[in-house]
Amino acid sequence: MNHNHPVYTDNDPQSELVTLNLGPTHPATHGVFQNVLQLDGERIVSGVSTIGYIHRAFEKIAEHRPFYQITPLTDRLNYCSSPINNMGWHMTVEKLLNIQLPKRVDYLRVIVMELSRIADHIICNTIIGQDTGATTTFLYLFQFREHIYEIFEEVCGARLTTNIGRIGGFERDFNDIAFAKINKFLKEFPVALREFENLLTRNRIFIDRTAGVAEVTKETALEYSWTGPLLRATGVDYDVRVSDPYSSYQDFDFEVPVGTSGDIYDRYLVRNEEMWQSVRIIEQALEKLKSEPKGIFHADVPEFYLPPKQEVYNNMEALIYHFKIVMGEIDAPKAEVYHAVEGGNGELGFYLINDGGRTPYRLHFRRPSFINYQMFAPMSEGMLLSDAIINMSSMNIIAGELDA
Amino acid sequence: MEETTLNSNILAKLSDKFGDKVTAVSEPYGLLTFATTKDVIVNVLSFLKNDLNFNFLTDITAVHYPGKDHGIAVVYHLHNMVEKVRIRIKVFISEQNPAIPTATTVWKGANWMERETYDFFGVKFEGHPDLRRILNMDDLGVHPMLKQYPLEDPNRVDKKDEFFGR
DSSP states (O other): OOSSSOOOSOOOTTOOOEEEEEOSBOGGGSSBOEEEEEEETTEEEEEEEEOOTTOOOHHHHHTTSOGGGTHHHHHTSSTTSHHHHHHHHHHHHHHHHTOOOOHHHHHHHHHHHHHHHHHHHHHHHHHHHHHTTOHHHHHHHHHHHHHHHHHHHHHHSOSSSOOOSBTTBOSSOOOHHHHHHHHHHHHHHHHHHHHHHHHHTTOHHHHHHHTTTTOOOHHHHHHTTOOHHHHHHTTOOOOHHHHSOOTTGGGSOOOOOOOSSOSHHHHHHHHHHHHHHHHHHHHHHHHHHTTSOTTOOBOSOTTTSOOOHHHHHHOHHHHHHHHHHHTTOOOOOSOEEEEEEEOSSSEEEEEEEOOSSSSOSEEEEEOHHHHHHTTHHHHHTTSBHHHHHHHHHHHTOOHHHHHO | OHHHHHHHHHHHHHHHHHGGGSEEEEOGGGOEEEEEOTTTHHHHHHHHHHTSOOOEEEEEEEEEOTTSTTOEEEEEEEEETTTTEEEEEEEEEOSSSOEEEOSTTTOTTHHHHHHHHHHHHOOEEETOTTOOOSSSOGGGOSOTTSTTSOSSOTTOSTTOOTTTOO
């Protein structure tokens, strides 16, 4: 039973099961996933997931690109929070090259990453609302994703696939409009998020649909290598930002929310609380930026940081470094490095092997959606079809990250 | 410094248990890395999981080193979430007959990671419950991440990348 040989309702006249091809392009799955389900009435008897519909061979392509050209590939993993992927990749290379970033750059990165975490969680939680029948919540909160994209637009010029930052820092400093937009967002978003919570969190219909549905124990979650909000909803307080701090997360005061039962309601609550914590982190970061020297937006590593164009035309060193970086001739150590960041869906890992060539010898992405999703079919067994749909929404499976 | 003592403790326990099966030890960027052989890999993994508290399987992947005796390295990343230690295990296997026992007996989550590794490198995980391709189509016929397969049609002259890549 797979995508080349889809199984339709079997011809056995005795069988009372119905085969349903849920996907690959079904409006309720929010992406290209196929699940061939055997149904007994509305209850799922068994299911087989087929993935790979938007596989783009990023790991192969990455073996043929110099480091700075791999950033756009990472955009397209979890395209709902591209900046986290970009930063994760930059930090992997910086770890390889032993680059220490100034604190101000770290804090700017934290702001960008937390904004994109909010954008990611907005999508997931509003979609849960949408799939349980509460369209209003979706419309209320979703505009704030737009405001976050406007901030990204101000910082890097792009909205969805951001390609934000460079190895060694950012390509340019945040301008005043960007800070004004961040401040405006921090003022308006909590009001809307509170309103969103008022609509859903104590809503009887919503609780009936989500509480106790798709419960997962922490043992099962760890057995299946779950990370991120899904794992935390089961009660394991694992967050890469705390367990293995990167980008100066140790300087920030925030909490890691955990659930108890791992059901859909807990996942919703964990993601909501994470948005509150992200707002807290951004506020702290803005406060910390005030005491940092202005105008620093990259580390002083001319041999690895792409110089501005006007310098390339007027300055010999900049020209040489520009040439070497673009041709992939940087002196990176022959080593292997694993770096993980806390993505919207969990631990996003980059396993990079450099052999001193122009391109990585091997680059592997540990993609949380891919690893989380393998439990979807087994856990759907015995579930109602409508519950399986919101279970999939609450797992926040992003097709780009699933297929790489 | 603290990390180093932690790593050497782990290494000492591993060497006690598996002797000369633990080879090529290194610590790139503080992450303890060693190689072992495929006949003990499942024992190593379960020992790490049950006795040394590496409860979490972060990732399984492979690397191809063409032209070597054992040209495919299967790489496992494990994580001890309590003590916050990661560990990397490599098993070098033959390129002609890439086979290794499955880790699904230790972690169920290894299922798709091994399917992905099989899909891309052709590594046969013996005892795997459902070893099929996962991202590529079933009749692809090759395992595309092996180094002998070029990224694009090598006959194209308009896209010669000898100046830009491998």
